[in-house]
Amino acid sequence: MINPRLEPMFHASAPSPAFEHIGEPQRFEGPRAEISRDRDLVWWRRIMPVLKSHRVTFIGAITFSFVSLIFQTLVPKILMSAIDRLTPGNHQPIHGIVVAVLIIGLFAGVAGYLSRRFLFTTAYNVESDLRNLMYEHLTWLSFGFYDRVQSGQLISRANSDIRSVQMYFTFAPQIIVQCGIGVIAFGFMLSINVTLALIAMITMPIMYVVGIKMRQVMFPISWIIQARLADVAAIVDENINGVRVVKSFAQEAGEINRLADASEKVAWAYTKDADIRGQWAPWVQNLPQLGLALVLFFGGWMVTLGHAPIGAIVAFNAYLLMLQAPFMMLGQLVMMGQRARASAERIFEILDEQPDITERPGSIDLLDVQGEVVFNHVRFGYGDGADILHDFHATIKAGESVALVGRTGSGKSTVARLVARFYDVRDGSIQIDGHDVRDVTLPSLRANVGLVLDEPFLFSVSIRENIAYGRADANLDEIISAAKAANAHEFIEQLPEGYDTVVGERGYTLSGGQRQRIAIARTLLVNPPILILDDATSAIDVHVEAEIHDALESLLEHRTTLVIAHRISTIALADRVILLEEGRVVAEGTHEELLASVPLYAEVLAQTTSESL
Ligand SMILES: Nc1ncnc2c1ncn2[C@@H]1O[C@H](COP(=O)(O)OP(=O)(O)O)[C@@H](O)[C@H]1O
Numbered sequence: 001m002i003n004p005r006l007e008p009m010f011h012a013s014a015p016s017p018a019f020e021h022i023g024e025p026q027r028f029e030g031p032r033a034e035i036s037r038d039r040d041l042v043w044w045r046r047i048m049p050v051l052k053s054h055r056v057t058f059i060g061a062i063t064f065s066f067v068s069l070i071f072q073t074l075v076p077k078i079l080m081s082a083i084d085r086l087t088p089g090n091h092q093p094i095h096g097i098v099v100a101v102l103i104i105g106l107f108a109g110v111a112g113y114l115s116r117r118f119l120f121t122t123a124y125n126v127e128s129d130l131r132n133l134m135y136e137h138l139t140w141l142s143f144g145f146y147d148r149v150q151s152g153q154l155i156s157r158a159n160s161d162i163r164s165v166q167m168y169f170t171f172a173p174q175i176i177v178q179c180g181i182g183v184i185a186f187g188f189m190l191s192i193n194v195t196l197a198l199i200a201m202i203t204m205p206i207m208y209v210v211g212i213k214m215r216q217v218m219f220p221i222s223w224i225i226q227a228r229l230a231d232v233a234a235i236v237d238e239n240i241n242g243v244r245v246v247k248s249f250a251q252e253a254g255e256i257n258r259l260a261d262a263s264e265k266v267a268w269a270y271t272k273d274a275d276i277r278g279q280w281a282p283w284v285q286n287l288p289q290l291g292l293a294l295v296l297f298f299g300g301w302m303v304t305l306g307h308a309p310i311g312a313i314v315a316f317n318a319y320l321l322m323l324q325a326p327f328m329m330l331g332q333l334v335m336m337g338q339r340a341r342a343s344a345e346r347i348f349e350i351l352d353e354q355p356d357i358t359e360r361p362g363s364i365d366l367l368d369v370q371g372e373v374v375f376n377h378v379r380f381g382y383g384d385g386a387d388i389l390h391d392f393h394a395t396i397k398a399g400e401s402v403a404l405v406g407r408t409g410s411g412k413s414t415v416a417r418l419v420a421r422f423y424d425v426r427d428g429s430i431q432i433d434g435h436d437v438r439d440v441t442l443p444s445l446r447a448n449v450g451l452v453l454d455e456p457f458l459f460s461v462s463i464r465e466n467i468a469y470g471r472a473d474a475n476l477d478e479i480i481s482a483a484k485a486a487n488a489h490e491f492i493e494q495l496p497e498g499y500d501t502v503v504g505e506r507g508y509t510l511s512g513g514q515r516q517r518i519a520i521a522r523t524l525l526v527n528p529p530i531l532i533l534d535d536a537t538s539a540i541d542v543h544v545e546a547e548i549h550d551a552l553e554s555l556l557e558h559r560t561t562l563v564i565a566h567r568i569s570t571i572a573l574a575d576r577v578i579l580l581e582e583g584r585v586v587a588e589g590t591h592e593e594l595l596a597s598v599p600l601y602a603e604v605l606a607q608t609t610s611e612s613l
């Protein structure tokens, strides 16, 4: 929305030849399905809609996996018939059988490839959908949520939780299909020899129990490993981000010790893990031999008695090998299911969180804003906390510029956040041109209220993209005039790559004042009729501030402005000053009036000015 009164300021010099789109078109289509909103469903049924949206690949995966295993179960039986033809003196050719085995092997291989291919496609799509759902939801959540949770930890945990759910969805169908095949193999065994089939199956329940037991002992240690790896990661992260503090206090040695301790703990956990694996490996490896021995013993006996063909022993051995893995994994599946459930529940915790700030039904777009802002007896506090603002009452006329002055913690930033409706008031209301901010659509509200925060956050992209963040369609001329208005143009020009210089964490490091000027330019480009500068000039040094004074002055002239500032020079630009003390308006008037008549004002100014220096 362009405010007509501001047109001359950002008048882009006709259609510019330098015009270039720098905003990427939005390609994100979003996941095809959401999780079920019904909280009473079992966890996997809540995720089912997401899986169902990938049913084509999923069913493909299951089908091919089944086909591949069917082929594999055919082989032992064919092998048996081949061996039975090979009795001395019997000269039946077996070339056909050899070819058949090769062809079946080929088909089984192709089907196996396709099943894996489809299964992993499904699994990673489900993972990606869950992640997108989660991030999409996180962006919807209100500031109140981010005040409550440690967002960084939440996101990294969410990632590993999504992974564990994904793994279960990959693993479970495979095991279930394999167990289904087990039934078929068992059928084949029964058709060859019932007694021998039953004997061969004796070890299966043992395999199942071993699978469960092994998981039970491995489980705690795998959690410990995860937690300790996270500790190490946290220390490394702190040391990289806090490297200046570490070095300036010469604490390198201490930090190295801390890291050494943590990695020693990781090593201990991994050793323990290897030890447990070592103890279980003989069981896992030799249990199948027990089965084979049983088959050999009883089968051999039966063969000598003529109750079973000799090929049966070979076939049974092959079937046993085929069966043991799924039985053992069936036990593991139970444990993995428990883990996936715990993970899914943590994912649901976030997805079920409702944003506190929502649009009322029938909200209207805030259009043609003149810029009158009224705080109507506002009472507010964060979360369940005590009231921060008490009966805050003030009117800012359209086009007026007002300075909000008060001690640290008096609630100035809180007032700023309420205008953009980052939070809702507890009592009273905030009106823009007579519209309660709760009755207008959020995008239209935020397009009209420009907020420059005291800690400007820049993205790790070029400066021009940072400035164009709120208006990706802006052309370079517009970006440059916004930068000029914020007095940022000159220093940007001097950077090695000018407007294309990449800033942010990994890019070129700008000073606090430079970042702040880019943040101001970013807001100015959107050209909002209501502008709030929350300590936006505090990091800009006095000398530079004097330089941008003219720019600031013209900014304030053209729109409704709320400036939160410490410096008398900035405050003096405003038409009027509101003095805030512990969430209450204690005085209003021009700078000179307050200076002359309100002792607290002079006191606060003296204090905040010395704090900011
Ligand atoms: N996100 C928040 N959650 C809870 N309390 C907060 C939050 N932000 C600020 N506060 C509290 O609200 C009070 C006013 O803070 P603020 O508006 O930032 O003051 P100012 O900007 O005047 O320094 C302070 O006591 C502060 O601790």
Ligand SMILES: [Mg+2]
Pocket (backbone or CB within 6 Å): 412, 413, 414, 454, 534, 535
């Ligand atoms: Mg503040």
